[in-house]
Amino acid sequence: AQLCAFTSAVLRAEASQEPGHYDVIHSHYWLSGQVGWLARDRWGIPLIHSAHTLAKVKNALLAEGDVPEPRSRVIGEEQVVAEADRLIASTADEAAQLVQWYDADPAKVLTVPPGVDLDRFRPAEGARARLGVPDDALVLLFVGRIQPLKAPDLLLRAAAHLIAYDPALRSRMIVYVVGAPSGSGLDEPTSLLALANTLGIADRVRFLAPMPPDDLADYYRAADVTVVPSHNESFGLVALEAQACGTPVVAARVGGLVTAVADGFSGLLVDGHRAPDYADAITKVLGDRAAFSRAAVEHASRFSWDRTTGLLLDAYADAMTGPAFGSDPARPAA
Structure with missing residues (x-):
């Protein structure tokens, strides 16, 4: 118009x-x-x-x-x-x-x-303290538009699977969803909240509105894993920003994410969109997170x-x- x-x-x-x-x-x-x-x-x-x-x-x-x-x-x-x-x-x-x-x-x-702005998105100490996140928390992060294309529901389903595998994780887990409904997501703006309730993890999920990049950088740093489960991405800048902050990424093996994430090095790529597969990939990354974190920073440095x-x-x-x-x-x- x-x-x-x-x-x-x-x-x-x-x-x-x-x-x-x-x-x-x-x-x-x-x-x-x-x-x-x-x-x-x-x-x-x-x-x-x-x-x-x-x-x-x-x-x-x-x-x-x-x-x-x-x-x-x-x-x-x-x-x-x-x-x-x-x-x-x-x-x-x-x-x-x-x-x-x-x-x-x-x-x-x-x-x-x-x-990616490597001066803004970089590793830095103290992010969890600034955000009030406990040091022993297991933090999973989604950043993006809330719409089916981006598949934020997949992170919630994967989190529920992780808790089902190991109920002891419940008290430590925090799932951050940063974004707002967009496109077809506007048709059901509260669908993710309803899903969290259905899955029984509403108490572990925190929904946050889009925020300035400097604030977002701290959420990347505080996260153990950033999850990008999109059905399609021309590139996937969220994945790159997270890695620049030292956070490994679990992402869908689609489109530009194949370039943005170095599979097996800075994170893991997942075929398809099955929640158990994402839960398994998250578990694998957590098992060697320090190595994935170092590799994530190295990989992101190539995209200045x-x-x-x-x-x-x-x-x-x-x-x-x-x-x-x-x-x-x-x-x-x-």
């Missing part, structure tokens, strides 16, 4: 500058890509686009109870993919999906993994903001010097 207003604001921003003020346009998500497409044609500069999520991929991997992305989004994404001068994929898997599902020109697709921005700047330069903009007299040079 705000697309026209957004387009107007973008064009006004450019009109307030001297001609040639902008060298490239980098749009994020398909709606911004539609605006970027118009601006690219008006300004004669390259359009670089990051999809972040792809409707066709999401629809192919729908969680139970989730609703498919509309046809209008699929068409919009197809248009942006066809028009963009460069397409930025988070992983090699996403790059392949752009080619396979959207008929993207492979020569235009570049893989640039997202980065400096690396990401350097690769993006290379992509911008590549687009600016490409045939359409570096030498073609039919279009103005950037």
Whole structure:
């Protein structure tokens, strides 16, 4: 509903500058890509686009109870993919999906993994004391939107299995769920609370609203394991932030999580979405947590903001010097 207003604001921003003020346009998500497409044609500069999520991929991997992305989004994404001068994929898997599902020109697709703020998300002592968490607590953490796609219910079910395996864990276990209902999760905003009651673990679960990154970092540090059980992730930045803080991750073996988590090194990847399998993976990580924690920090260090921005700047330069903009007299040079 705000697309026209957004387009107007973008064009006004450019009109307030001297001609040639902008060298490239980098749009994020398909709606911004539609605006970027118009601006690219008006300004004669390259359009670089990051999809972040792809409707066709999401629809192919729908969680139970989730609703498919509309046809209008699929068409919009197809248009942006066809028009963009460069397409930025988070992983090699996403790059392949752009080619396979959207008929993207492979020569235009570049893989640039997202980065994490390693100054903010890093190991630090005292997180449990700051949060009032006992030193001997077993802390499991979920961070993300509360919707079927993200599968936060799977963490609650896995926690219930852990307690069933070892009832002595009940008094020590704390399950933090950080996030708010989104998308189809808005249809049943209290469903997780109801599930916790049904599973008999409501007294062990703490629901927290989205919070500033500095506060979130302490929850990562306080956790023994962060669980990312999504049905699909284009990358999985939560997994990377947790590892940067020294917390190993148990995640679904889907999409970008295969890149974000080094399976068997910084955490464990789980096939499918069965709660007992997640409970087993959590148990394995806890059995050698110190080693997983060290490896998590090492793995996350490879995904710095400096690396990401350097690769993006290379992509911008590549687009600016490409045939359409570096030498073609039919279009103005950037």
